[in-house]
Structure formats: C-alpha cells, structure tokens
Amino acid sequence: MTLPSPLTGVVPPVCTPLTPDNEVDVASLERLVDHLLDGGVDGLFVLGSSSEAAYLPDGHRKVVVDRVVRYVGGQVPVLAGAIDMTALRVLDHVRAAADAGADGVVVTAPFYTRTHPAEVARHFRLVADRGALPVFAYDLPVSVHTKLDADLVLDLAAEGVLAGLKDSSGDDGGLRRVVLGAHARALPSFAVLTGSELTVDSALAMGADGVVPGLGNVDPHGYVRLYRAALAGDWARARAEQERLCALYRMVAVGDPLRMGASSSGLGAFKAALHLRGVIDCPLTAVPQVPLSGAETEQVGKHLAAAGLL
Amino acid sequence: MTLPSPLTGVVPPVCTPLTPDNEVDVASLERLVDHLLDGGVDGLFVLGSSSEAAYLPDGHRKVVVDRVVRYVGGQVPVLAGAIDMTALRVLDHVRAAADAGADGVVVTAPFYTRTHPAEVARHFRLVADRGALPVFAYDLPVSVHTKLDADLVLDLAAEGVLAGLKDSSGDDGGLRRVVLGAHARALPSFAVLTGSELTVDSALAMGADGVVPGLGNVDPHGYVRLYRAALAGDWARARAEQERLCALYRMVAVGDPLRMGASSSGLGAFKAALHLRGVIDCPLTAVPQVPLSGAETEQVGKHLAAAGLL
C-alpha cells in the first residue's frame, strides 16, 4: 500500500509470539495481527523493541516481516525495524523488508561503536539513499546510548532523508521541539510519533502525529479510543483513557528484579497478558530472557482484570 | 589447529582492509596477515572492534573469517568475533565461524537490550552449549554498556562455559581480580587477555596470559618483543618497549573531533599507518565513518617515523 504522508494514528510495535522452542509462532502472530486490526490500529510496526528484535536471528526476522505483510494484505501500512549496528548491516535488513513488501523501515543511530553527529547523519543518508523504503528514525537512548539531536532530525527531514521519527526517548520537551521545528520549517509530511505508553494524550496535544505503544499489543482498542478522542479534541476523554492505560502499564514491573531484567519483565508481561487474553498460545520471551513465574503471571492477570480486559 | 589451553601471547585484532567501494580487500588482508605472522604473533582475532565488526555486513564478515582461516592454514589459532545483540543472533555468527574453521569465538554480553546478570550468564551458556567452538568473553563496556562481573566470569570459567576473557574494560584492578580468582580456583586453562595497548607490561606482570592490542596491527614486532621480554622477566626492557608503543598509540587522536568520532579517528589512524607502511592498499574505514584528511594522515606518518617504523 502507499504509506500515508505523514503517517498518523496508532501504530503498535507488534510482539513476536514464540513457540516453547523459541521459533516464531506464525498462527499466534496472525491472531495478534487480527487482534490489533480489530482494535482499529492505523498501522503495524514489526521488529521493534517490543517485538524482541534484538533477540531474533535474521531467519526469525524474515518470517515475521514476510508473514505479517502478506497477512495484512495492505489493510494498513507495515513498518519494519531494521535494527543493527551501522549502515551496511542495516541495509541488509532494509532489503529484506523491501523484499517482503513492507512500507517503511525504522532505523536507529549507530550503536555498539562510538559515533559522532556527522557519522549519524551519514548513516541515515546511506540507509535512505541505498535502501528502497521510507526511513523513520528511531530515538531510543536506553538502547542506543546516544540521543538524536532535534536539529539533526529536522535537517534530515528537510533533505528528504527521513519520513518520520519514532521518539522513545521519554523526553517530551525534545519531542515538542521536533514537532514545532517541523511546523516552523513547513515539513507537513514528516511524521512525529511518540513511543511513550504514558504521555500519549499530551504528545498528541503538542501536535505529534501518532503513537507506537508497546502496551498497544495488550489493549489496542484503548489506544485507538485515546487517539480518536484526541483527534476530536475531547481531551478529558483522552486523559481518562490514558490514565486507565497508565494503570495497566504497571504490569511491566511484575518481574522480580533479583531474577530478571526490565526486558524480561516488561515484554514477559505483555506476552503473558496476550496469552491470558487468548490471543497467543505461549507467553515465553526469547532466550536468554528469564520467564515470569506463575505468581508473576497472576499479577499480570490482576492488572488485566482491573482494566476490564479479562 | 588445536587451541592452546590457555591461549597465550600476542593475538592482535586484525584490521579489515577495504576497497574504495567498501568491499573486503582480500589481497590486502592477506598481506596484513603476513605482516602479523612475520611479527611473530601467537594468534589472530578477526571480526573484533579493531576489525570494524560493527560496520561489516554478514557477507563481509564471512569473507574475512573464511579467507583468514584458509590463508593462515593452522600456523596460529584464529579467533573470530561473534558480535551481535543476543544469544541466537550470536549463534548464527558462531556457526559461520565454525564452518570457516575458526578455533574459537569472542562474544560480548547482550547489548542494545536491557539485561541482567542472570540473563548474561544464560546468554553465555547458550552460546557455549549450542555453538561448536570455545567461547572467550569480551568485556567492552564502552560498546556494551555493562561491565562483566569478575565473579560471574570466574563462575562461567569454572563451569567450562568460557575458555577465556578478553578484557578491554580498561579496569586493570578488575583484570587482576580475574587473574587472581582464576589462580585461586585452579583454572589454569582459562586465558586472561588484556585488550589494552598501554598497560601490557603490567597486565603480564599481574599474571595475564596474553594481549590483544589493536595497535598490534601497526607494530606487531613491538608487541611480540614486549611479550617476550615480559616472559623472560626482563621488565625493564618490557617497559621500554611499552613506552615506545604508548607514544605510537597517540596516533589514535589525529582525527579532528569536530569532524569525526573516536572510531573514525582511531581505526582510521591504524589503517593509515598500515597504508603508509605498505601493508594495505587503501586506508579507508567502513561507512559511515569519516575518512582522515591529508593533514591528519601526515600526522600518522610522523608518529610512525618517531617510532622508527617508516
């Protein structure tokens, strides 16, 4: 399909259901896509952080993007993460995404290696020039360990290198700077998407175009209601929906920090919730993440019940 | 060949010469291997940080390990970096290294994702259990953004998961803790290798087994003399050699920090030096790194001349 310009609305980063053997569970993945489309989402983002892209070997990544693009069949645009250390490695993933028929790619600054703003710019230019897909910059300092500079992002947008920004930095002052900068520079087709689960109403009030919430796997209907309320200018309703989702989001902390890290806990909670809601068959996260215990999974159930989702 | 147990001596991380089109320059790579073997090195480490592993797509990585293993023909052991975000992705690289005939792999803790000591341990166990090669842990906090804990490393060594440690953390107190711990736990076949260019004599005096110096590309003979002097207990000679190499190492700062990052500058200087010494055809580093200017390259030449290498 043609990518809307700018991309707007709710574009959840799609979890990757796995079998107990750590293979991609395609049937569950397709049910998850149905669940999200039923929620009314405006696009899908596969192979992002919530998709456990960092844990998926290339074979798994290929299955995910191939199957989701084919299954969606153009109903909504599909973005694919092309998460790797530097430009040439990223371009291999961009080619795979293009071959599968994805509508755009999401790309971070270089990581693992030490980098520099001039190199970050060159990196995005290379990916845009040599790849065959629109590029969304992915600002995720918790993983990449550098913050994308607002002026650099806007310069690359003005050059036509970037089609949008997925801002998962948690820095809403910075997000606003990009929104206002895009307006000041007359870049109406540049999409600013927040990766926050918790400040979607305020990001939209600032002028962001859309939202890419990991928690949207669990409750796509909620984020779609939130987005539509904001679009309609019904900020009280948007806030109420957001506050319900903030409470639900606390599920990410169910995992015991003595036993596991934040990824195991947070993504484990999303998958446990999808399992409890009957969407996916197996709640396991990819190795070497640590599985939730039974008691921790029960806590996830309580969060779902409190949010009216069980 | 059979990997010595423990691995000892000078094991340089081999630079990856590139063509102006950013392809692997195999002829230059083979000349570089000759240069290193001529220097008397005890092993080679391909696809590490100094090899620009973070910049090389899988196709380039495969060419490098295939060609170097074949070219070396068992004269010295060849380790290969299997640098990727988590265990399953790493295992793809381990398989490629095993297929090529490498003698061991060098593996970091998970990166990009948030992790936890329990997950780090599980990660290394998976790589060792499912891979077919001895595993050296690579401690490189500047890239990985976590430090490997000495007790965790020793526990994994005692379990047989790890064959050695490449410590590029710059924390020589921590290195010493591993050396003394390996001795206390009677782990004589566990290799502790420092990744420092600047404190090799002292690491060896502490009981480290070997050294993996990026600068060893430029002056393998110097590091071999240093290692042999230390082995002979001639610490005065070791120190003198080390101090000469410390002066030479200052070449890594030739690049203008307004124009480029530390990787472009440091690896650019190593490659410029190899080019000036006639070892490789083209001094370019991989994109999106920024090339050294003519004036910066001249500075590299002055460093070489001062060290008696031109």
Add this chain to the structure above:
Amino acid sequence: MTLPSPLTGVVPPVCTPLTPDNEVDVASLERLVDHLLDGGVDGLFVLGSSSEAAYLPDGHRKVVVDRVVRYVGGQVPVLAGAIDMTALRVLDHVRAAADAGADGVVVTAPFYTRTHPAEVARHFRLVADRGALPVFAYDLPVSVHTKLDADLVLDLAAEGVLAGLKDSSGDDGGLRRVVLGAHARALPSFAVLTGSELTVDSALAMGADGVVPGLGNVDPHGYVRLYRAALAGDWARARAEQERLCALYRMVAVGDPLRMGASSSGLGAFKAALHLRGVIDCPLTAVPQVPLSGAETEQVGKHLAAAGLL
C-alpha cells in the same frame, strides 16, 4: 507566611544577579523579585540550579535567602534550595533557610557519593526530622546522577516526610506516575511541580500542581498566563502561550559549545535577557562559568524581540 498545601502555581527559580566582582548584587536581586511578583508568580524558589546554587559559597547563599525573604515580606512563599552532598551538610543549609524565614526547602538525593534507595530514604527522613521546614524532593538526574523512584517519593509523601516534588528529570511519564500515585493514595496536600520549561501545559493537564521554570525569570508574565489558562481549562490558549515560550527558550543554546558548557550558555542567556530587559545590572554568571560574547548576547536580544519582550 503559611505554605499553601499543596503549593501550586508558578514558582520560578530565582536567578542570582552578581556584581562584576562575583558578589551578590542585592539591588538587582530585589528588582528581579519585583519583576517576578509583578508577573503574578505564586512563590519564589531561591538557591536552585537556575540560581547557580552550585556556584555560590555559603556566604552568598545566606545573603540571597535573607534578602529575598525579607524583601518579599510574606507576599508569596519562598522556598530555598539546600543543595549539598548528604544529609548533615544539607541540614546546615536548612538551618540557614529556617533562620532566614524561608517557607520550605528543596533537597536532592545524595550526590557525589555512591548511594542506594535505602540511603536516599534515610537521607530525606533525616532532613525532614531534624530540619524545621517542609521538604520538597528535587529530582534532577542531570546533576545528581540518580533518578528518584516514583514509589519511593510517594512512600515518603505518605509518611509526611515530603511536602512535594520538583521534577526536573524531563521524564513526563514518571511525573505522571507520581501525580496518579498521589491521587490513588489520597495525598491531596502533596505538591507535584514540574521543572520543565517546555511541557508545562501538558504537565498541568496531567494534574501537576505547578511549575518551576528557569525561563520564568525572563518572562514570568508568560508562565503566569500559561498557568492561568490551564487552570481555566483553556488548553488552546495554554498551548499557544507554551509554544511562544518554547521558541523563547531556544536562547539557552546561544553559547558556543567549543568555548563553554551548557550551564554557562543557558544561565548566561537568562541573565543576558534580564540585563537587556533592564531588570539586573550585570549579566555575568558565577565563576568558573564562561561569559557570553557580544555576538551571543545579541542573539539573546533577538530571541527577546521575537517573543515581544524588548
């Protein structure tokens, strides 16, 4: 005066005007207080980051709090920063603030030393128990290098240890978590104040009680209009005011990053603006900060003019 419970509204962190000899310029300080009160602010916060507290010796700090409390004469509450490394040192500043007649103190977690959540809690309890003033926790990770945990803050609020939070972390998801937690725990007298200059409208929409904007020195009237619009539920007007202030805020980047740090540039710009607006006599920041050049000061003037403030 009695501190409102909770404290609400616009409470700017008051800049500390200095003489060319780096002494406190009391006449300018009093004119600045007049300027802020004329703007309609609801309180004043002396000896915070925008006040250059880190640069002021205890003698200067004492002059500032003494003179401002006396000059304000109870028209609005005056909070005083008690910025120091750990509890006993903080308590010396709390005593000075109490002696001067301040209405509350603003205190960070321990810094410089390595700390722990249990020690952070003990620190705040000591300061509250032994000090004679209400305590506001100051979350400023850029300076303190730890983030205050939302649950810890709420626990201390529930215990009566904390009267409020000044959140300058830039993490509006975290701010919201505290706001919602204070509501869920029925802590209506606990004040949540944002330290952001750029997301005040959204923080207030989330339920924050007030704002502590450094830029409020330059344009107190603007922040007061913004706050009052939000209070009246006129979010369109609040947003428009906020966006004007976002543009004005860009003055903090006038300083050349090759010559100076972010503090010299940002606080230098605020003081230059106050000087250009005729409020203070001398725009110098405290040593060892680097003064703005004439050209940089001209840029500040352009920002003022564009915002209608010259």
Add this chain to the structure above:
Amino acid sequence: MTLPSPLTGVVPPVCTPLTPDNEVDVASLERLVDHLLDGGVDGLFVLGSSSEAAYLPDGHRKVVVDRVVRYVGGQVPVLAGAIDMTALRVLDHVRAAADAGADGVVVTAPFYTRTHPAEVARHFRLVADRGALPVFAYDLPVSVHTKLDADLVLDLAAEGVLAGLKDSSGDDGGLRRVVLGAHARALPSFAVLTGSELTVDSALAMGADGVVPGLGNVDPHGYVRLYRAALAGDWARARAEQERLCALYRMVAVGDPLRMGASSSGLGAFKAALHLRGVIDCPLTAVPQVPLSGAETEQVGKHLAAAGLL
C-alpha cells in the same frame, strides 16, 4: 612542614572515626594517625572520599583538619580534601585548610553542575591563584561524572597550577599517559599518585610517585612494604605484597547490596576492620549510610585473619 616536590610514597586517605552520635571521635582519629605513622606512611590525606568528606558538615571537616595537622606536628605532610561543587565553594575549604596549617589541598573538577574543559581549567586556576596552598587534582569519575583529560592536567601542571594528580579513575592507561607526559615535558616536581588499592605495584612500575589507598587505613604497614619493595626494584616482593592486599580488599563487598550501597559497604568494612584491630572505638559510618550487620562485620574479621592482621 615543606611539601616534598614531588610528593612521593604512601599517603593514605584517613578515615574519619565517628562517635555513635555522628560526631568526630578525636581520640580515635589520633589513634588512627598513630597507627598510620607507625606503619611508616609518607603523608596523610584527610577529607577525601575514604574520609567520608561528602558526609561531613563543615564543622566536622574543620575539626578533622585542625586536629590532624596539630597532632601530626609536621612529622609528615598533611593534604586536605577541599571537596565541593565549584571554585568559590572550594576556596572556602582551602582557606580552612590553610588556616589549620595543611600542606596542600586535593580538588576535583566541578560537579553537580554541567561543565566544560574550559571551565574545568578556569576552576583549577582560580583555586590555585586565590588559595594559599599547593593544589592536587583529584580524578574521580565515579563521583564527579567527568574524567580529567590527561593533556589538560599536564597543561595545568606546566603552568604551575597543579602540584600533582590523585588518579582514582581506575584507568591505568590514562595514568600512564600522565606519567609519560610529565616526563616528556620535564615536570619532575609534579606528583602522580594512584588512588587504586589493587594496582599499586604496576602504577609504581610505570613511574607513578606514590599511592593513596583507602585500604591503607587498615594495613598501612602492607602498603609501605609494597612501596619500599617497588622503590628497591624488588618487583616479585612488591607483587606478593600487592596480591595479599588484593585479597584483603575484598572486604569492601561484605555489605548486602539489597540493604546498602557501595559506600556503606566499603567504608563500613574499613571502619569495622579498624575497630576490630583496636584502632578506633566505633565502626559507624556517617548518616545516611547503612551500618554493617553483625554477620557482615564477622566477614570483615575473617578477611583480617586471612591477611594475618588479627
């Protein structure tokens, strides 16, 4: 007394014994000084990190420096930490140290505030110009959150601003760069002191002038033997002594990380050891640090016994 130029040898950072009421225990402090002088140390450093300077209010700091300088009576030089955020605050501490008769001060780069190399240089120049004592730069990135650049340190040494460097960065490659740079620039009176407990033999082998080990409180005789062996070129003996001290140093980890931070554990262990050895009356660290439990203190005793110190 006249400060040796350069300062050399073992200069332990003196712990600050406290009463159960958190007051300075002067009698214990004097016994600790006796213990250190009996060990043969070459100088004393009060009010450093191991002295809990970050926890001591100015009144306590004054008691410490006054009493130690008076008690030592010129037998060895006494350095005093002047630990505060920026130059003018530091200068207040420098004046107190000069009034007490200290022989030099130890000063970090600015902290808490955001800073810049130009401001760091200006900071040290101000402290040296306006203070009446020789200035030693204190490189402690774990506390200060910036690393002192080797070239900046050497430039300030060449200007006469700095009398020495206490390097507690743990980066022995950087330490060596300063040592070699001081030699290359012919700065024979500039003292390079390592703050490491674990790599003293190698730092001395590189050419460092002395050592400032926190563990030297517990076993000053050991560090003096180590220093003298190194001075005599008996590296085998130096290494054996160092390895014994490395084992002893593991006491710093006795504290349960679920209950306390690294400062509580490490400084608590040093004080528990001094208490168990009969040097000080009370092992408590300053509030808000968490005290060691009985079981944790027993572990300290086992470390002492294993090192032959009980």
